[in-house]
Amino acid sequence: xxxxxxxxxxxxxxxxxxxxxxxxxxxxxxxxxxxxxxxxxxxxxxxxxxxxxxxxxxxxxxxxxxxxxxxxxxxxxxxxxxxxxxxxxxxxxxxxxxxxxxxxxxxxxxxxxxxxxxxxxxxxxxxxxxxxxxxxxxxxxxxxxxxxxxxxxxxxxxxxxxxxxxxxxxxxxxxxxxxxxxxxxxxxxxxxxxxxxxxxxxxxxxxxxxxxxxxxxxxxxxxxxxxxxxxxxxxxxxxxxxxxxxxxxxxxxxxxxxxxxxxxxxxxxxxxxxxxxxxxxxx
Amino acid sequence: xxxxxxxxxxxxxxxxxxxxxxxxxxxxxxxxxxxxxxxxxxxxxxxxxxxxxxxxxxxxxxxxxxxxxxxxxxxxxxxxxxxxxxxxxxxxxxxxxxxxxxxxxxxxxxxxxxxxxxxxxxxxxxxxxxxxxxxxxxxxxxxxxxxxxxxxxxxxxxxxxxxxxxxxxxxxxxxxxxxxxxxxxxxxxxxxxxxxxxxxxxxxxxxxxxxxxxxxxxxxxxxxxxxxxxxxxxxxxxxxxxxxxxxxxxxxxxxxxxxxxxxxxxxxxxxxxxxxxxxxxxxxxxxxxxxxxxxxxxxxxxxxx
Numbered sequence: 001x002x003x004x005x006x007x008x009x010x011x012x013x014x015x016x017x018x019x020x021x022x023x024x025x026x027x028x029x030x031x032x033x034x035x036x037x038x039x040x041x042x043x044x045x046x047x048x049x050x051x052x053x054x055x056x057x058x059x060x061x062x063x064x065x066x067x068x069x070x071x072x073x074x075x076x077x078x079x080x081x082x083x084x085x086x087x088x089x090x091x092x093x094x095x096x097x098x099x100x101x102x103x104x105x106x107x108x109x110x111x112x113x114x115x116x117x118x119x120x121x122x123x124x125x126x127x128x129x130x131x132x133x134x135x136x137x138x139x140x141x142x143x144x145x146x147x148x149x150x151x152x153x154x155x156x157x158x159x160x161x162x163x164x165x166x167x168x169x170x171x172x173x174x175x176x177x178x179x180x181x182x183x184x185x186x187x188x189x190x191x192x193x194x195x196x197x198x199x200x201x202x203x204x205x206x207x208x209x210x211x212x213x214x215x216x217x218x219x220x221x222x223x224x225x226x227x228x229x230x231x232x233x234x235x236x237x238x239x240x241x242x243x244x245x246x247x248x249x250x251x252x253x254x255x256x257x258x259x260x261x262x263x264x265x266x267x268x269x270x271x272x273x274x275x276x277x278x279x280x281x282x283x
Numbered sequence: 284x285x286x287x288x289x290x291x292x293x294x295x296x297x298x299x300x301x302x303x304x305x306x307x308x309x310x311x312x313x314x315x316x317x318x319x320x321x322x323x324x325x326x327x328x329x330x331x332x333x334x335x336x337x338x339x340x341x342x343x344x345x346x347x348x349x350x351x352x353x354x355x356x357x358x359x360x361x362x363x364x365x366x367x368x369x370x371x372x373x374x375x376x377x378x379x380x381x382x383x384x385x386x387x388x389x390x391x392x393x394x395x396x397x398x399x400x401x402x403x404x405x406x407x408x409x410x411x412x413x414x415x416x417x418x419x420x421x422x423x424x425x426x427x428x429x430x431x432x433x434x435x436x437x438x439x440x441x442x443x444x445x446x447x448x449x450x451x452x453x454x455x456x457x458x459x460x461x462x463x464x465x466x467x468x469x470x471x472x473x474x475x476x477x478x479x480x481x482x483x484x485x486x487x488x489x490x491x492x493x494x495x496x497x498x499x500x501x502x503x504x505x506x507x508x509x510x511x512x513x514x515x516x517x518x519x520x521x522x523x524x525x526x527x528x529x530x531x532x533x534x535x536x537x538x539x540x541x542x543x544x545x546x547x548x549x550x551x552x553x554x555x556x557x558x559x560x561x562x563x564x565x566x567x568x569x570x571x572x573x574x575x576x577x578x579x580x581x582x583x584x585x586x587x588x
Contacts, residue, residue, distance in 0.1 A: 036386075100319075104312055127539070127566075134329075192315075223414050224524045256411075269399070
């Protein structure tokens with residue numbers, strides 16, 4: 001099987017990398033354009049507005065009881081905490097695992113590049129629901145060795161974010177003159193760990209940030225593995241809560257969507273700043 | 284790769300003899316990749332192997348094809364057919380509407396706040412989705428959703444005369460389309476960005492119209508990218524689980540929910556590995572689709588770079 005190369009799946013990072021100088025476009029069909037944008041705007045905002053309306057229903061008026069309940073429900077608070085902790089652990093694991101390998105593949109093991117890329121993109125071909133089936137026996141061992149904390153989910157989440165994170169980091173490494181930088185550092189007496197920590201990482205910090213943000217968004221939205229491996233995270237709790245108190249579930253869902261939106265919007269600005277400073281050799 | 288490799292690498296003094304030192308320096312780079320390979324072996328490759336091997340073994344770990352053959356029973360064939368139908372329909376609708384929205388965004392300013400907001404929103408809806416989107420639609424067209432109540436009170440229309448369709452296949456079609464359109468925008472916008480303004484100018488200088496530009500230049504150039512994106516959408520819907528799981532708690536019309544059934548309930552004797560066989564079937568479908576996608580991407584890259 002050929003390795004699929006969906007670098008489009010890392011939207012903001014890829015867009016930042018390929019930013020060509022803005023091109024003036026004439027004949028802008030503004031009326032049709034506005035109509036399309038307006039129609040889609042209504043279509044996509046309607047469910048979000050409905051969530052706001054639904055979660056603020058009260059007896060004979062608006063009420064924010066459901067929103068207040070988010071911070072009052074101990075189950076929910078602990079689930080949100082777990083999801084945030086999982087996000088941190090996953091990002092840390094992803095960076096530790098991927099940055100040395102991606103750097104090495106660029107610098108010293110170019111013949112392994114296709115293999116590593118294939119492995120990293122493999123999770124796109126294995127649906128999460130299928131991965132659950134295969135990984136259940138391995139998690140039996142994980143819980144036996146490390147206890148049954150939901151935080152152990154971070155192991156498999158690192159796998160889940162691999163395709164997105166690898167693409168972002170690989171793009172970042174491709175955009176700098178890694179070989180020259182590394183040789184300069186080496187000739188000044190730096191060991192490889194120093195090269196990695198003090199030359200490579202600062203130069204691809206934009207790409208690392210992209211990879212981290214995408215990973216955080218993915219982990220906060222993850223449901224399949226957590227639910228079927230019988231762990232707890234934010235999405236699992238939202239789903240359970242929905243059976244008992246739909247209004248609170250809808251409120252948390254909306255809050256989570258908005259949080260993810262802000263995260264990706266910030267990322268798009270960060271990505272641009274980095275992208276425009278380091279793409280000269282990309283053409 | 285013409286730059287000379289440094290022959291002595293990390294940790295000088297670690298190896299005492301000359302040959303040992305050379306061997307170490309040759310193997311050292313691989314040593315750095317080893318933790319990664321071990322990790323992906325444990326948490327990705329081995330689980331995949333378990334699924335694939337499980338699909339071809341019976342309850343006593345003997346090789347067999349009978350498990351995979353059970354998949355051809357009508358109940359599983361129907362689940363696959365429904366999954367494929369759901370993915371195909373939402374991919375087609377999502378691709379067309381998403382391309383339209385991508386065009387509308389593309390024809391605006393490139394660094395504008397509108398484009399940034401749309402891309403961020405698309406990222407959220409396409410990839411964050413899952414359970415939260417299910418609740419979005421419960422709040423919209425659920426039994427007491429905003430739209431349901433509104434059309435009932437003001438237009439006298441009952442949305443659910445034919446049963447509660449939101450919690451069945453029609454509901455999946457609706458919600459899946461809602462996350463397919465944003466994914467199409469994410470995937471297709473870079474392709475539109477690849478169109479060069481010079482091409483349009485060339486068409487115009489030869490007396491061509493805007494329609495002719497889209498029909499004879501942009502259309503053919505974008506077609507592989509469009510078809511590739513549609514395939515990606517198909518794979519995305521086919522692999523999706525969370526939305527379906529949150530909406531449908533009774534019954535399991537599509538393959539991912541069938542697998543849930545095998546994971547969460549008691550397994551019928553002699554069919555221990557049926558869940559794995561279903562998973563294997565899913566991998567085959569997605570692998571075929573993703574391979575086609577990669578080929579189309581390569582074809583698309585000929586012009587759009």
